Amino acid sequence: MAERQASADDPQAAGGAQEGSPDANGRASVLFVGDIVGGIGRRTLLDSLPVLRERYEPTFVIANGENVAGGLGITPKLADELIAAGIDVITLGNHTYHRREVYAYLDAQPRILRPVNFLRSQPGHGACTVERDGVRLGVVSVSGNLYLRAGRSAFTEIESALGELGAAAHIVVDMHAEATSEKVAMGWHLDGRVTAVVGTHTHVPTADARVLPGGTAYITDVGMTGPRGGVIGVKREQAIESLLTQMPVRFETSQEDPWLMAVLIRCSRPLRADSIEQVLMPRPPAQEGTG
Numbered sequence: 001m002a003e004r005q006a007s008a009d010d011p012q013a014a015g016g017a018q019e020g021s022p023d024a025n026g027r028a029s030v031l032f033v034g035d036i037v038g039g040i041g042r043r044t045l046l047d048s049l050p051v052l053r054e055r056y057e058p059t060f061v062i063a064n065g066e067n068v069a070g071g072l073g074i075t076p077k078l079a080d081e082l083i084a085a086g087i088d089v090i091t092l093g094n095h096t097y098h099r100r101e102v103y104a105y106l107d108a109q110p111r112i113l114r115p116v117n118f119l120r121s122q123p124g125h126g127a128c129t130v131e132r133d134g135v136r137l138g139v140v141s142v143s144g145n146l147y148l149r150a151g152r153s154a155f156t157e158i159e160s161a162l163g164e165l166g167a168a169a170h171i172v173v174d175m176h177a178e179a180t181s182e183k184v185a186m187g188w189h190l191d192g193r194v195t196a197v198v199g200t201h202t203h204v205p206t207a208d209a210r211v212l213p214g215g216t217a218y219i220t221d222v223g224m225t226g227p228r229g230g231v232i233g234v235k236r237e238q239a240i241e242s243l244l245t246q247m248p249v250r251f252e253t254s255q256e257d258p259w260l261m262a263v264l265i266r267c268s269r270p271l272r273a274d275s276i277e278q279v280l281m282p283r284p285p286a287q288e289g290t291g
């Protein structure tokens, strides 16, 4: 199945913004965290969350988790840990199926999304809705088609995904793509129809965060939550050796200079953003040395 609506037995996902409730006007904020890389990225996120919650009071937290299991893929245990820490929705990408043990979990857990434009026969679903503080949020994961394996077109499948999502005060689309052109185009394509289009996958944050004229918050890439001391997460000496020798090299996650990279999207009316702000911060110093 490609989409997953919140089930009635999910207490956090039941209900929706009621007319006359404090948040029926769409007031909300969303913290979107870029690709979590390895254990170091996961610990950086978990250590940063209390600081971020106090500073920004986000209604929702979404995180891309495609690199959380040792740099490639995700496991049920790690996904459960992120959800238990208050991550409302986990998005994935081209590394979705690296760990076989997650396949059944992708079908069973509504809050984890693989790109909606993968083949329908592939495990998992690409969209969901969650609810918090009387606000219903829709999240869609979609993969670019340039230099990435996605069985169907991002631009045609996003339409059916949005159509099937149902009523939501806000919609955030994670456009997981290599090419900046595809991500910029998706931002314009959805401008005025969704709250935000945020790019992931390159692990490098871009300097183009803005609210587009139609009211959709946009950034080409949020960046990663992981070690800046490596090469997009990999130990730099290994990445350089691979490029230098053109021979196979075993990649390990760098442990150097972990940072959290995210964006905060603030909203005061349905399906529109007031602002998008980059959040780029080193792992809180007091927590360093805890693993």
Ligand SMILES: [Fe+2]
Residues within 6 Å of the ligand: 066, 093, 094, 095, 176, 200, 201, 202
């Ligand atoms: Fe990726």
Ligand SMILES: [Fe+2]
Residues within 6 Å of the ligand: 035, 066, 067, 093, 201, 202, 203
């Ligand atoms: Fe990634």
